[in-house]
Amino acid sequence: MDFLHRNGVLIIQHLQKDYRAYYDFLNFMSNVGDPRNIFSIYFPLWFQLNQTVGTKMIWVAVVGDWFNLIFKWILFGHRPYWWVQETQIYPNHSSPCLEQFPTTCETGPGSPSGHAMGSSCVWYVMVTAVLSHTVSQMDKFSITLHRHAGGRGL
Numbered sequence: 001m002d003f004l005h006r007n008g009v010l011i012i013q014h015l016q017k018d019y020r021a022y023y024d025f026l027n028f029m030s031n032v033g034d035p036r037n038i039f040s041i042y043f044p045l046w047f048q049l050n051q052t053v054g055t056k057m058i059w060v061a062v063v064g065d066w067f068n069l070i071f072k073w074i075l076f077g078h079r080p081y082w083w084v085q086e087t088q089i090y091p092n093h094s095s096p097c098l099e100q101f102p103t104t105c106e107t108g109p110g111s112p113s114g115h116a117m118g119s120s121c122v123w124y125v126m127v128t129a130v131l132s133h134t135v136s137q138m139d140k141f142s143i144t145l146h147r148h149a150g151g152r153g154l
């Protein structure tokens with residue numbers, strides 16, 4: 001397990017160091033996808049626009065959170081931010097310094113990440129809804145165009 005945590009820490013360091021320029025973008029994506037927005041914003045909003053998407057949102061929140069809870073009970077994984085302080089694999093207090101953010105300051109088990117699971121589900125539902133809407137609009141447009149061209153005998 002230490003091998004996994006150590007590599008996870010390396011990936012976090014890589015992202016925090018080499019992708020600093022994308023901080024605002026990544027933080028924005030993470031905040032927009034925050035599952036806590038489902039109940040207060042996305043469900044009421046999407047239910048007005050499209051009941052199927054709104055219902056999907058609620059199912060994503062309920063089923064996704066339930067799965068996350070079960071997986072957390074099974075794995076009961078460390079969070080990298082406290083693992084680097086507690087592990088003995090870094091000699092002489094040379095543990096890496098990881099930057100923390102408000103959403104990472106949680107005290108429960110960290111694996112699998114509820115935020116990562118929830119956000120990816122929220123983004124998946126929203127992106128697929130927008131894509132299918134766009135495709136159906138394009139289909140309607142091309143049918144109209146085809147009929148129009150056919151009517152003119154082109």
Ligand SMILES: O=P(O)(O)OC[C@H]1O[C@@H](O)[C@H](O)[C@@H](O)[C@@H]1O
Pocket residue numbers: 034035036103104106109110112113114115116118
């Ligand atoms: O399991 P993780 O990654 O710490 O994420 C859990 C948190 O993820 C956040 O997105 C939710 O808004 C919180 O309610 C939740 O506690």
